[in-house]
Amino acid sequence: MKKHNFSAGPCILPQEVIKKSAEAVLNFNNSNLSLIEISHRSKDFVAVMDNACALALEHLNLQNKGYKALFLQGGASTQFLMAAYNLLEKKAAYLNTGTWSSKALKEAKLFGEVIEVASSKDKNFNYIPKNFNIPSDIDYFHCTSNNTIFGTQINSFPEVNAPLVCDMSSDIFSRELDFSKFDLIYAGAQKNMGPAGTTLVVVKEEILGKVSRNIPSMLDYKIHINSESMFNTPSVFAVYVSMLTLDWLKNLGGISAIEKINNKKADTIYTEIDRNPLFKGFAQKEDRSKMNATFTLVEGANQELFDGLWKAAGISGINGHRSVGGYRASMYNALPLESVQVLVEVMKEFERKS
Amino acid sequence: MKKHNFSAGPCILPQEVIKKSAEAVLNFNNSNLSLIEISHRSKDFVAVMDNACALALEHLNLQNKGYKALFLQGGASTQFLMAAYNLLEKKAAYLNTGTWSSKALKEAKLFGEVIEVASSKDKNFNYIPKNFNIPSDIDYFHCTSNNTIFGTQINSFPEVNAPLVCDMSSDIFSRELDFSKFDLIYAGAQKNMGPAGTTLVVVKEEILGKVSRNIPSMLDYKIHINSESMFNTPSVFAVYVSMLTLDWLKNLGGISAIEKINNKKADTIYTEIDRNPLFKGFAQKEDRSKMNATFTLVEGANQELFDGLWKAAGISGINGHRSVGGYRASMYNALPLESVQVLVEVMKEFERKS
Ligand SMILES: Cc1ncc(COP(=O)(O)O)c(C=O)c1O
Ligand SMILES: Cc1ncc(COP(=O)(O)O)c(C=O)c1O
Ligand SMILES: [Mg+2]
Ligand SMILES: [Mg+2]
Numbered sequence: 001m002k003k004h005n006f007s008a009g010p011c012i013l014p015q016e017v018i019k020k021s022a023e024a025v026l027n028f029n030n031s032n033l034s035l036i037e038i039s040h041r042s043k044d045f046v047a048v049m050d051n052a053c054a055l056a057l058e059h060l061n062l063q064n065k066g067y068k069a070l071f072l073q074g075g076a077s078t079q080f081l082m083a084a085y086n087l088l089e090k091k092a093a094y095l096n097t098g099t100w101s102s103k104a105l106k107e108a109k110l111f112g113e114v115i116e117v118a119s120s121k122d123k124n125f126n127y128i129p130k131n132f133n134i135p136s137d138i139d140y141f142h143c144t145s146n147n148t149i150f151g152t153q154i155n156s157f158p159e160v161n162a163p164l165v166c167d168m169s170s171d172i173f174s175r176e177l178d179f180s181k182f183d184l185i186y187a188g189a190q191k192n193m194g195p196a197g198t199t200l201v202v203v204k205e206e207i208l209g210k211v212s213r214n215i216p217s218m219l220d221y222k223i224h225i226n227s228e229s230m231f232n233t234p235s236v237f238a239v240y241v242s243m244l245t246l247d248w249l250k251n252l253g254g255i256s257a258i259e260k261i262n263n264k265k266a267d268t269i270y271t272e273i274d275r276n277p278l279f280k281g282f283a284q285k286e287d288r289s290k291m292n293a294t295f296t297l298v299e300g301a302n303q304e305l306f307d308g309l310w311k312a313a314g315i316s317g318i319n320g321h322r323s324v325g326g327y328r329a330s331m332y333n334a335l336p337l338e339s340v341q342v343l344v345e346v347m348k349e350f351e352r353k354s
Numbered sequence: 355m356k357k358h359n360f361s362a363g364p365c366i367l368p369q370e371v372i373k374k375s376a377e378a379v380l381n382f383n384n385s386n387l388s389l390i391e392i393s394h395r396s397k398d399f400v401a402v403m404d405n406a407c408a409l410a411l412e413h414l415n416l417q418n419k420g421y422k423a424l425f426l427q428g429g430a431s432t433q434f435l436m437a438a439y440n441l442l443e444k445k446a447a448y449l450n451t452g453t454w455s456s457k458a459l460k461e462a463k464l465f466g467e468v469i470e471v472a473s474s475k476d477k478n479f480n481y482i483p484k485n486f487n488i489p490s491d492i493d494y495f496h497c498t499s500n501n502t503i504f505g506t507q508i509n510s511f512p513e514v515n516a517p518l519v520c521d522m523s524s525d526i527f528s529r530e531l532d533f534s535k536f537d538l539i540y541a542g543a544q545k546n547m548g549p550a551g552t553t554l555v556v557v558k559e560e561i562l563g564k565v566s567r568n569i570p571s572m573l574d575y576k577i578h579i580n581s582e583s584m585f586n587t588p589s590v591f592a593v594y595v596s597m598l599t600l601d602w603l604k605n606l607g608g609i610s611a612i613e614k615i616n617n618k619k620a621d622t623i624y625t626e627i628d629r630n631p632l633f634k635g636f637a638q639k640e641d642r643s644k645m646n647a648t649f650t651l652v653e654g655a656n657q658e659l660f661d662g663l664w665k666a667a668g669i670s671g672i673n674g675h676r677s678v679g680g681y682r683a684s685m686y687n688a689l690p691l692e693s694v695q696v697l698v699e700v701m702k703e704f705e706r707k708s
């Protein structure tokens with residue numbers, strides 16, 4: 001039976017990417033060797049890494065603007081501390097919009113003073129704070145573009161007189177933005193880019209080298225830049241699959257093309273959540289995420305019936321995170337509109353049968 | 355044409371493991387979902403992680419002895435700094451047997467005083483120093499069991515009155531040792547265990563929690579232990595393939611069985627290196643590695659002829675590291691004896707044709 005995979009991450013990837021990945025595990029570039037048994041310094045893999053980095057910069061429209069793309073290990077969680085290790089001399093400002101922002105903020109506190117400029121914790125992170133003040137004497141400002149767990153997304157980024165650092169783990173490559181406003185962007189691959197095991201870092205070189213502390217080699221962006229993501233053995237398979245996914249996106253027409261589809265998917269689900277009397281949305285309407293739609297059943301609705309219906313329809317991965325409860329439909333780039341339509345049909349059927 | 359893959363890492367993996375990995379990328383556990391598009395917190399993947407950790411401890415005979423196994427991101431290079439971050443309060447002692455030991459030592463210096471108890475740098479690391487003194491007032495002693503680049507291997511580990519930390523990246527699971535003598539063992543997966551992208555850490559819990567510094571979450575062994583390697587998204591594919599490889603080793607009879615084969619492979623190549631007047635070994639005989647045989651051509655030998663012959667025989671990955679030159683035949687667990695025999699045949703043919 002066809003699956004409709006709404007997993008929050010690791011998550012659905014394009015079928016053609018999955019097929020090509022499996023082929024490369026058996027026989028990479030017709031070498032009669034597996035992708036996973038060759039040297040990362042072989043000509044063929046160095047080309048993969050170079051291509052992945054180039055594609056990332058191309059999609060973000062950041063070529064020849066002083067940025068470098070890196071594929072590192074450790075997940076976005078390692079970036080929480082690396083960002084601070086490399087940039088925080090005295091004081092940094094953080095916007096707290098959810099679990100991931102809170103964790104980033106916590107790690108930064110080990111390295112200097114951290115100002116929480118605003119937080120939506122008062123309402124279990126169901127909105128994006130606006131109109132907050134950012135101190136002017138900071139080393140950088142940090143925010144999370146999309147809050148995977150709570151289903152909110154920043155639409156308008158603040159103007160800051162300091163480096164702008166953004167965790168884009170769950171919405172990178174999903175919508176057009178002026179990425180040149182950002183100085184450090186990071187994203188675990190396992191949403192819109194590839195499998196778990198590698199993390200994209202895009203950094204404007206000029207912001208580096210300004211802290212006085214000694215940075216361990218593996219945590220030093222400059223060292224990874226100088227060795228072109230090959231300071232040590234990279235996560236070969238995850239980088240390869242990311243390259244394939246970035247290539248798939250390019251063939252599809254890039255971010256502007258996928259954004260149209262993502263808008264359609266988000267419209268489709270939110271329209272039904274609002275229309276259907278058995279469901280209510282979790283996030284404030286104006287801050288709703290186009291990647292993760294969070295919603296709950298209204299009181300008294302028959303949860304067992306709904307759960308039975310979506311499971312029977314081949315839907316998986318829509319249970320909400322324990323911090324929110326209810327449901328979360330994650331609609332990353334590779335999720336077809338058809339899957340959202342199937343979910344909406346199930347929601348309508350649930351209404352009819354209730 | 356059949357390939358004989360002597361790559362130093364990432365390196366050859368068992369054919370059945372490669373086949374099963376490719377299948378799981380297409381359809382994992384008959385779920386109609388790919389291994390790389392499901393949640394790392396799904397029941398099926400949690401079972402993979404648990405099984406991988408259990409198999410690692412079982413192979414090392416370390417179950418129920420106060421040890422925990424972890425699969426982390428970042429490579430062995432991240433362990434260079436994590437070991438120090440978690441264990442180095444005042445002073446640590448390092449044995450310097452090559453490039454990797456030197457790098458480990460360098461990272462540790464950021465965290466405290468580091469004593470180099472001995473070094474074989476004077477002879478380009480072609481031997482293992484013996485009879486050195488280890489100070490008694492140290493937080494731990496660090497060594498590298500097998501020197502991948504130089505082709506030396508420690509046969510007898512020193513008795514130490516402090517935690518014994520060992521980088522076993524390139525010979526873990528290859529030979530029987532009393533692993534309970536070690537307090538912290540780490541190894542990048544990409545030699546005897548799996549693909550690049552995950553790192554095995556085996557740590558005796560009682561050595562942790564003794565330093566006064568604050569440790570960032572992602573660098574804190576205790577945090578990873580408490581969340582059973584799932585503090586953040588692990589390198590799903592690399593952990594899965596590692597589990598398959600550990601399972602393959604178990605079916606084969608475990609470390610004691612593979613050690614016999616590894617001994618035979620090492621005997622086969624070193625016997626020919628010594629017999630053949632056109633080759634000489636790089637490492638001192640008593641310290642020769644059973645994983646990486648390093649050797650050079652004698653002066654005046656026809657390198658082009660030899661290179662042509664081994665390439666024609668389907669051999670790959672035997673060019674030596676630039677620090678040594680010549681050749682390096684890496685013979686990890688998954689390399690069949692047959693491949694070594696083919697190489698030896700080529701060496702004999704080279705002698706006949708020279
Ligand atoms: C926005 C965001 N940031 C950070 C993370 C943590 O990523 P990782 O598990 O790769 O450390 C996640 C994971 O879902 C996330 O959604
Ligand atoms: C003995 C040893 N230690 C450490 C490393 C570094 O491992 P990684 O590239 O995973 O950081 C290597 C890599 O070959 C190695 O052979
Ligand atoms: Mg969140
Ligand atoms: Mg409604």
Ligand SMILES: [Mg+2]
Pocket residue numbers: 451452453454455500501502503504
């Ligand atoms: Mg070495």
Ligand SMILES: [Mg+2]
Pocket residue numbers: 626627628629630631632633634635
């Ligand atoms: Mg000889």
